[in-house]
């Protein structure tokens with residue numbers, strides 16, 4: 001059974017899905033102030049897990065441009081970039097869950113990336129969001145496969161993907177540039193149980 005429902009889009013959003021405790025929304029550029037506030041608040045917490053960003057990345061004008069680009073990718077079916085908020089405080093962003101580089105044709109696959117507000121960790125929010133997001137992508141994008149790449153020492157993130165049913169498929173050496181250097185990643189994959197082999 002799907003662990004989400006599609007609801008009326010939140011203010012500033014063009015798509016919102018709801019889980020037990022969260023809204024997952026694809027936002028328009030007008031939400032740049034809220035996105036920037038979330039990113040600034042978590043800049044040092046996220047730093048060891050993301051690519052290096054210059055100071056201008058943490059400005060409203062730059063985030064407006066990113067949201068515009070995200071929206072273009074959403075419209076041409078190459079990315080679904082959700083922003084997370086709690087149902088009791090829908091206007092405050094507490095995380096990001098992005099299904100990116102969607103490939104159609106014979107592959108029907110995408111990558112997934114995520115991060116949460118430091119203050120909201122350890123309450124099962126990302127597990128809830130990832131389960132719902134994968135259900136949505138399997139149902140509405142008919143993906144066959146979703147790939148998550150996690151650094152070997154990132155035990156929290158490995159716990160999240162494993163709780164969501166992802167299976168370890170390999171180990172990629174010097175795979176992705178994180179915090180200024182190419183770092184090894186464990187490759188996890190979730191296959192769509194509804195798609196015929």
Ligand SMILES: CC(C)(COP(=O)(O)OP(=O)(O)OC[C@H]1O[C@@H](n2cnc3c(N)ncnc32)[C@H](O)[C@@H]1OP(=O)(O)O)[C@@H](O)C(=O)NCCC(=O)NCCS
Pocket residue numbers: 045046049114115116117120121122123124125126127128149150151154155156157159160163
């Ligand atoms: C990874 C991250 C998204 C997890 O979000 P979250 O909402 O706290 O995740 P959840 O609460 O759903 O699950 C976290 C799990 O990690 C487990 N965990 C916490 N600390 C741990 C540790 N030191 N070692 C192993 N597991 C740990 C928790 O017990 C929990 O599992 P449980 O529910 O079975 O107890 C969050 O920590 C984050 O944003 N980290 C920085 C960015 C990042 O790492 N992104 C992912 C890159 S691949």
